[in-house]
Amino acid sequence: MLSLVVLISGGGSNLRSLLEACQDAEYPARVVAIGADRDADGLDLGEEFGVSTFTVPYSSFDSREAWGDELLAVIRQWSPDLVVLSGFMRLLPARVVAALSPNLLNTHPAYLPEFPGAHGVRDALAAGVPETGASLIVVDTGVDDGPIVAQERVPVLPDDTEDSLHARIKIVERRLLVQAVLDIANGNTNLKEHSQI
Template sequence: MLSVAVLISGTGSNLRALLEAADDPGYPARIVAVGADRDASGLAHAAAFDIPSFVVPFRDYASREEWAEQLGHRLDEIQPDLIVLSGLMRLLPASLVARWQPRIINTHPAYLPEFPGAHGVRDALAAGVAQTGASVIVVDDGVDTGPILAQERIPVLPGDTEDILHERIKPVERRLLIEVVRRIATGDIDLSAPPARP
């Protein structure tokens, strides 16, 4: 059984979907802890499923590195098989990524390598493209540059705003994330030899 720690910053909608999937006895992964960089509303999902949670407040530390060091201590205590970034709005320093790589994965609301970074949906709309997408990747020390584990195209429709398009992307992100975690748990995806970037 694959043990998973999930890190969030906000409402945790992907977290909720993953918790619901893992609640099925047939799903081959279990969420063992949920962490956050602030008092995130999504921590309520962990409480609803009786999953331990913790907060390492970013604002309490003088630097990103100091914050990440404390976050790393918490993860060391848990020793998950996999770490899922679920809307964590912080870049993890390379030192922390290196300790856990390739066992950190993240979702992104674009068809990578198109539109990396914090504003993938906004950037897609600004570019006037006909389609964007959703991706699940292995986290490396770049910004959305790690190996792609799964992705799917999503059309950009006339009248789409950033919020409307993002709401259409989110269910695809959730479905891809649940499937990728399942495939990692069953060995169908080998994180020690992830696919190369196209």
């Protein structure tokens, strides 16, 4: 059974899909803890699904490195096989990435390497492209440029807003994440083969 710690910064919609998948006795993974860098709405999912939660507030530390060291220490208390950044809007310090990689995944609402960064959906709309996508990557020390584990195209519709496009991308993100965790747990995906670290 693959054990996961999932880090969030917001509502945790991708996390919900993963928690729902984990309720199936046949699904070979379990979320053991949900963490956040702020008071995030998605932490409420812990109570709903009976999963422990923790918060390591970025604002409580003098530096990104000090925050990262505390975050890593808390994550290690759970001894997870895999850490998933799901809507986690904070760059991890290099030593945290080094400690967890390659068993460190991130979802991103674009077809990487297109539109990296915090505004992938907005940037795709601004560029006027006919399609964007969703990606799942192994986190490295860059910004959304780690090895790609899975990705899929999503069309941009003529009347799309940032919200409507993001909503359709999230559907794909959720499916990619649930399937990738399944493939990792079953040995069909070897993250070491995707690692650059």
